[in-house]
Each structure stands twice: as structure tokens, then as C-alpha cells.
Amino acid sequence: MKIRQLTVFVENKMGYLSEITELFAKSGIDMKALSIADTKDFGILRLIVDNPDFALKVLKDHGFLGTITEVIGVEIKNTAGELSKALTLLAEKGVNVEYLYAFLSGTKESAFVVIKATDNIKAETVLKDAGFKAINGLS
Amino acid sequence: MERYFQKDIETMPVEKIKELQSEKLVKQVKHVYENVPYYRNLMDKKGVRPEDIHGIEDLHKLPFISKSDLRETYPYGMLAVPLSDCVRIQSTSGTTGKRVIAYYTQHDIELWEDCCARAIVAAGGTKEDVLQVAYGYGLFTGGAGLHGGSHKVGCLTLPMSSGNTERQIQFMLDLKSTILCCTPSYAAYIGETLKEQGYKPEDNSLKAGIFGAEPWTEEMRRDIEKALGIKAYDIYGLTETSGPGVAFECKEQKGMHINEDHFIAEIIDPDTGEVLPEGEKGELVFTSLDKEAFPLLRYRTRDICVLSREKCSCGRTFIRMAKPMGRSDDMLIIRGVNVFPSQIETVLLNEGYAPNYRIEVDRVNNTDTLDVFVELLPEQLSDTTEGIVKMEKALSAAITTMLGIRPAVHLVPPKTIVRSEGKAVRVIDKRKLHD
Numbered sequence: 001m002k003i004r005q006l007t008v009f010v011e012n013k014m015g016y017l018s019e020i021t022e023l024f025a026k027s028g029i030d031m032k033a034l035s036i037a038d039t040k041d042f043g044i045l046r047l048i049v050d051n052p053d054f055a056l057k058v059l060k061d062h063g064f065l066g067t068i069t070e071v072i073g074v075e076i077k078n079t080a081g082e083l084s085k086a087l088t089l090l091a092e093k094g095v096n097v098e099y100l101y102a103f104l105s106g107t108k109e110s111a112f113v114v115i116k117a118t119d120n121i122k123a124e125t126v127l128k129d130a131g132f133k134a135i136n137g138l139s
Numbered sequence: 140m141e142r143y144f145q146k147d148i149e150t151m152p153v154e155k156i157k158e159l160q161s162e163k164l165v166k167q168v169k170h171v172y173e174n175v176p177y178y179r180n181l182m183d184k185k186g187v188r189p190e191d192i193h194g195i196e197d198l199h200k201l202p203f204i205s206k207s208d209l210r211e212t213y214p215y216g217m218l219a220v221p222l223s224d225c226v227r228i229q230s231t232s233g234t235t236g237k238r239v240i241a242y243y244t245q246h247d248i249e250l251w252e253d254c255c256a257r258a259i260v261a262a263g264g265t266k267e268d269v270l271q272v273a274y275g276y277g278l279f280t281g282g283a284g285l286h287g288g289s290h291k292v293g294c295l296t297l298p299m300s301s302g303n304t305e306r307q308i309q310f311m312l313d314l315k316s317t318i319l320c321c322t323p324s325y326a327a328y329i330g331e332t333l334k335e336q337g338y339k340p341e342d343n344s345l346k347a348g349i350f351g352a353e354p355w356t357e358e359m360r361r362d363i364e365k366a367l368g369i370k371a372y373d374i375y376g377l378t379e380t381s382g383p384g385v386a387f388e389c390k391e392q393k394g395m396h397i398n399e400d401h402f403i404a405e406i407i408d409p410d411t412g413e414v415l416p417e418g419e420k421g422e423l424v425f426t427s428l429d430k431e432a433f434p435l436l437r438y439r440t441r442d443i444c445v446l447s448r449e450k451c452s453c454g455r456t457f458i459r460m461a462k463p464m465g466r467s468d469d470m471l472i473i474r475g476v477n478v479f480p481s482q483i484e485t486v487l488l489n490e491g492y493a494p495n496y497r498i499e500v501d502r503v504n505n506t507d508t509l510d511v512f513v514e515l516l517p518e519q520l521s522d523t524t525e526g527i528v529k530m531e532k533a534l535s536a537a538i539t540t541m542l543g544i545r546p547a548v549h550l551v552p553p554k555t556i557v558r559s560e561g562k563a564v565r566v567i568d569k570r571k572l573h574d
Contacts, residue, residue, distance in 0.1 A: 007522040009515060009552050037524045041549050044524055065515060065552045069522040098523055116522065 002124070003073040003114060003135065004052045008045040008059060008066040012038055020045070023062060029055045033114060035101035046101065048073075048114060071116045072124050073135035076102070078110050086113070089130055095123045141390075141454050144260040144292065145253065148400050149455045153448070156399050156456065161194030163428040164403065168192045168201065171434055174219040177212050178204070178436065195403060198426065199414050203437045209239045209379065218242055220432050230278040231378045231477060241280075241378050242432035248287065250429050254376075254384030254398045255288025261389045261396075261453070262347040262372040264318055266293030269344075273307055273321035273329070274352065276300040280382025281352050281475070285320040288384065294318065301325060304332050315344040322475035323355040323363060323371070327505030330366030340368030349374050351383050353475040354463065356571065359505055360392075373462065379438050380425050386460050391451055394459030401429050404458060405437070406446055420445050423460065441470065471568065473500055474507045476544050480565050483511060483546075486538050492516065497556050501569040509546040511538065514553045 010016040017036075024031060033048040049055045052068055059066045076082045083102070090097060096118040105112045112135055117123035128134060143149045151159070169189045172179050181202040182188070191200060209217065218225075220242075227243040243251070264270065270289040274281030282300055289296040297316060299307055307329060310316065319326060326348055333343065345367050351374035360371045375395050376383035385402055386395035397404045402425050406415045409422040423440045427433075442463035451459065471478045484494045495514040500507060513534065521527050527550055535548040 005522070007520065009520050009527070011551055011555060039524050039528065042524075042527065042551070044522060044527070046522065060517075063552075063554050065517055065520055067517060067520045067522070 002120070003048060003071050005069045005071045005114065005116075006045075006047040006049055006052045006055050006059075006066060007069045008047065008064055010043050010045060010064070012041055012043050016043075017045070019062075020059070020064070023058055024049070024055065027054070027058045029058065033101065033103040033112070035099075035114075037099065046099075046114075048103075069116065070120060071114050072120050072127075074113045074115060074127055075105065075110045075133040075135055076113050078108060083113065086127060086130075086132060089126055090115075090117065090123055093122065093126045095119055095126060097123075142260055142263075142265070143455070144257040149257060149396075149457065151400075151456055153456055157195060159400060160403055160428060161196075163400075164195055164198065164426070165189075165192055167426075167428055167434055168436065170431075171219055171436055175217060175434075177208070177216050178202075181208075198403060198405065198437070201426075201437050203412060203424065203439050204435050205439045206239070206441070213238070214240050217433055217435065219434050220244060225432050227283075228278075229280045229283060229378055229382060239378055241381070243381075244431045247381070247430050247432050250401055251284060251381040251384060252287030252291050254381065254387075254401065255284045255374075256291035257288075257398065258349055258372070258374050258384050258387030259285070259288050259292045259294065259318065261387055261455075262318065262349050262370070263390075264289075264292050264294055264347070268292070268294040268317045269297065269314055270294035270318040270320065271297040271299055271307070271311055271316040273299050273301055273319060273325060274383075275302075280376065280378050281320075281322075284376070284382040284384055285349065289320075304329060308333060308336070311343055311345070312338075317344055317346050319345055319348040319367070319369070321348075321350060322352050323350040323359055324353060324474055324502075324506050326350050326363050326367065326371070327359065330363060331504065334366065340366060343367065345369045347372060349387075351375055353472045353507075354570075362505060375460065375463075377440060379433075379435055379440075380427055381430065385425065389451065389453035389455060391453055393451070394447060394461050396451070396455045396457035396459055397446075399457045402427060404446060404460065406444070407439075409439075409441075409443070417446055417448055417458075420464070423463065471498075471500060471566065473509050474544050476542060478509075478542055478544070482541050483538060486534070486541050487513060490534055490537050491519070492534070493553075495553075495556050496565065497567065498565055499567045499569065502571075507570065509544060510549060511535075511546045512549045512551050512556060514556055515550045516553070 030050040035046045037044045056066050098116045100115045102111050102113045172189045185202050187200050224244050225242045226245050229241050231239045272285050276282035348369050348371045363371050372388040374383050374387045376385040386397040388395050405424040406421040415421045423442045423444050425438050426436050444463045445461045447459045497512040499510040531548040539545045
């Protein structure tokens with residue numbers, strides 16, 4: 001269920017995002033998912049890529065500040081109420097979700113959800129026990 | 140009719156002032172030479188002996204004292220009387236070994252308060268006035284100086300200290316304060332707050348304000364005068380020479396009269412130390428003529444300014460100094476507080492940050508703003524915005540503890556702080572303080 005997310009700290013200025021995507025394109029890094037949390041001063045980019053370690057090295061070589069963060073990946077059925085079911089469950093068990101983002105899985109039947117919880121291990125157990133399908137790697 | 144606190148002295152003919160200064164200087168040099176081994180050593184090195192000083196024409200022969208000498212002699216090295224003769228200390232805001240402790244005998248306190256009393260009277264103060272002191276009390280000389288001066292004039296003194304603006308306004312209106320003493324930026328802030336609360340300038344009883352301890356422009360003066368419905372007077376001083384009151388403005392508002400019976404002012408070339416003629420721009424240097432406990436001779440203030448002996452319509456004969464137009468070192472005065480970039484650097488290192496930072500100072504609505512940009516290290520990276528904001532707040536709190544004023548801290552990615560010749564450009568002062 002564990003996924004290694006690439007976290008990048010950028011100034012909230014024009015051009016930073018395109019600089020990163022261009023770097024990835026040149027290095028042949030495939031992006032599966034992308035989410036941005038921002039304030040007026042800075043942004044935190046969260047990326048799921050096919051080879052996070054290589055991607056991190058590429059970014060560092062170009063002066064970017066990044067790190068690898070462990071998150072969990074869950075497959076959610078593409079029907080109304082499924083995500084709600086997972087989140088309700090986590091709340092009931094006292095697991096706090098720091099952030100999450102979702103993306104399409106490539107099939108119509110399901111979506112993938114990336115979750116960062118205060119306690120990733122517990123979140124994983126809770127979801128697994130309830131029958132949610134884990135996503136282990138994305139490459 | 141112009142009023143004076145000590146008319147005979149304040150309107151003394153220039154030749155008489157110079158005679159008085161010469162007489163006092165000879166005695167003071169002897170006092171310092173005999174009682175301050177550090178300065179005696181400086182004089183010996185320069186080959187000057189007290190008997191070489193016959194009057195103010197010999198002043199240039201004496202060695203300078205700079206801030207670094209004060210650091211070196213901290214805490215007692217410049218003391219010229221037994222500690223048991225001292226009754227008070229005051230101190231500068233510096234905290235990283237830059238702190239200066241000034242000692243006062245009762246005589247020193249009296250002369251300092253006399254200087255402040257002259258400033259209050261020059262601003263129209265009499266015993267009928269209600270004088271609100273909104274400078275900080277404590278180690279800072281602002282509160283203590285104006286407080287003492289106010290007593291000497293016989294004003295009803297409101298020892299408010301700085302801050303708690305609601306209470307300042309309540310006392311100001313309820314007790315009908317007529318003179319306000321504080322930093323110009325605080326005066327501007329009080330003015331804005333009054334306006335926000337729906338008061339017009341004519342709703343308060345203020346007639347004058349005596350503002351100092353930080354640089355301010357003529358434009359800011361006009362703003363404050365309009366907002367509070369007063370005449371705003373500038374006052375100058377530094378802890379090393381006593382505190383506020385070394386120089387003060389009269390109704391002409393054309394430079395500050397230096398209390399020449401107690402201090403000799405010189406303007407020097409900051410690079411060569413050479414004394415410059417009247418009217419030329421250079422570094423201001425003060426010699427204390429009467430102070431017993433902490434008598435600094437030729438103290439370099441680092442303030443760049445111009446002196447003028449031009450006759451003043453107020454009748455005072457004391458030489459006038461223009462508003463200082465800059466400083467010859469890296470010290471910043473922000474909201475009346477002395478700030479050295481090195482202090483911020485110290486906090487960064489203590490808190491585990493790299494010393495790559497940029498300080499931006501600006502003045503928004505007449506209040507100084509301080510922004511500190513700091514480069515984040517890879518191991519410090521958080522994956523949430525709250526995580527970063529929390530770090531910014533913690534760092535801001537640590538800097539506040541060090542400086543006494545709160546900065547806005549901005550964490551930025553590495554290498555985003557512009558470096559010139561490999562070294563980061565540390566300070567950007569955007570304030571327009573000098574017209």
C-alpha cells in the first residue's frame with residue numbers, strides 16, 4: 001500500500017512548475033499524479049512518478065529542494081459514496097488525514113487515491129481490513 | 140514670546156559657549172585620563188597628555204571612541220567614578236555583545252533631565268501641561284529621559300510607557316494630554332487608531348509632540364501633525380551620551396539645537412577621521428563635557444549629518460544639527476529599536492538554519508515593517524504548508540526574542556537569495572527616510 005511521493009518546495013512564482021515538468025520530460029520521467037498545496041509565498045508540489053529516486057536526483061541537480069515522503073495508495077471503486085466510506089472509516093478509527101488527492105486509474109471502474117495520514121500504518125490496516133485494495137507501485 | 144528652561148545658557152553668546160566648553164574640556168580630559176585606564180592607554184599611544192589640551196582648539200588631538208571600544212570595555216571599562224557613586228544604568232537595545240551600558244551619577248541624571256526639560260520647554264511645555272510619555276520605560280533611555288525632563292518642567296507626567304494603544308488613547312482623552320512623547324512611528328500609529336475609532340484631530344487636547352529614537356522624514360512629520368492636530372518636534376540623543384535631549388528642535392523646526400554646554404559636536408570624515416568644516420556632511424562625533432560616570436570623549440555616533448551655526452529666530456545660540464541622513468555602519472533602526480543583521484544571523488544558526496538570508500525593511504503607513512527571507516535546508520522540508528508556516532512562526536518568535544520586534548519570516552528554496560560576489564545581499568532598506 002505504501003507509495004513513495006516526491007515532495008518539492010517551490011517559490012510561488014511564475015514558471016517554476018513548467019521548469020519542473022520540462023526537466024521531467026527531458027529525463028523521461030513519467031508523472032502519474034500531481035497535487036499542489038500553496039500559500040501566497042510558496043508552494044509544495046506532491047508528485048507520484050515512476051522513478052522517485054531518479055526524479056529527486058534530477059531535481060537536486062538543478063537546484064530544487066525536494067524530498068521523498070511516504071504516503072499510502074488505495075484503489076477506490078468509481079461509484080458514488082466509495083471515498084466517503086473510506087474516509088468515514090478512518091475518522092471512526094481516529095486516523096487523521098493530512099492531505100489526499102485522487103487520480104484516474106486508467107480503467108473506468110476505479111480511481112486511485114493517495115493519502116497522507118498522521119499514522120500511515122494504522123490507516124493502511126484499517127483500509128485493508130475493510131477490503132480496500134492497496135496500490136503498491138505505480139511503475 | 141519664546142520661553143526657555145535655562146535662558147542664560149540657551150541664549151549665551153557663541154564666544155561665551157566656546158569659552159565654557161574649553162574650560163570644561165580641560166577638566167574633563169584630566170578626569171578621564173586619571174580614571175579610565177582604557178582611554179589613558181589610547182591617549183598614551185597617540186602621544187597626547189592632558190596638559191596638551193588647552194581648549195576646544197586641541198580637541199582634534201584626542202583619540203576617538205567607537206562602538207567597538209565600548210564592546211571591549213564592557214561592562215565597567217569606561218567607568219570614571221567608583222561604582223558606589225553611580226545611581227543608575229541605562230542600556231542600548233543591542234543583545235549580541237553590542238549592548239552598551241551607560242552609568243549615571245546623580246549629577247549625570249540631573250544634566251540629562253535638564254536637557255530633556257529644555258526640549259519640552261522649546262516645544263511649548265509649561266507646568267500647566269499634561270505630558271504623556273509613551274516611550275518605553277526600563278533600560279531604554281527614551282522613557283526615563285522625557286519622564287525626568289517632564290518633572291523638571293513641572294508638567295503632570297503620565298508614565299504610560301509604550302504599547303497598549305487603547306489605554307494610551309483613553310488616558311490621552313480622559314486626562315487631556317497636551318504633549319505626547321514617543322517614537323514618530325508610534326505617534327503615527329496612535330493617530331491612525333484615533334481616526335479608526337472615529338475621532339477627529341480636534342477631539343484631543345494635544346498641542347505638541349516630541350518624537351525621536353528613530354529616523355523620520357519631513358513628510359512623516361506633516362502626516363503626524365495633521366493626524367493629531369499638533370506641532371511635531373524632533374529630539375536626538377543616544378545612550379552613549381546620556382539619552383534623548385542631546386539635541387532638540389525649537390518652533391523653527393529647522394534642525395536640532397545641540398546642548399553645547401554639555402556636549403561638543405564635531406563632524407568628521409568617516410574614512411579619514413579628519414575634522415570637517417561647519418556645513419559639510421560627515422560623521423557626527425560627541426564629547427561629553429560634564430558627565431562624571433560615563434564621560435565619552437570624541438565618541439563616533441556613526442550618524443551622518445550636517446551642523447549649522449546659522450542664527451535661529453528662537454534666540455537659542457546652540458549650534459543646530461540636521462536630521463541624520465544615514466549611518467556609516469550596518470545598524471538598522473526599526474521601530475526605534477537598533478537591529479544588527481548579525482543578531483538575526485545568530486538566531487538562524489541557533490535554530491539550525493543556514494546563514495543565507497535577506498532582510499527587507501520598509502515603511503507602510505508610517506510603521507516600519509521587517510521581513511526576513513531564509514533559505515530552507517533539504518532536511519527541513521515539510522510536505523504540508525502548515526509544516527512550513529509553523530517553522531516560519533517558530534523562527535519569527537526566536538528572532539522576536541532576540542530583537543524585541545517581530546519580523547515576518549519567509550522560508551524560501553535554496554539559492555533563491557541573490558548573492559553578489561558569492562556573498563548574500565543581506566539588507567534591503569526600502570524606507571524613504573531622508574527627503
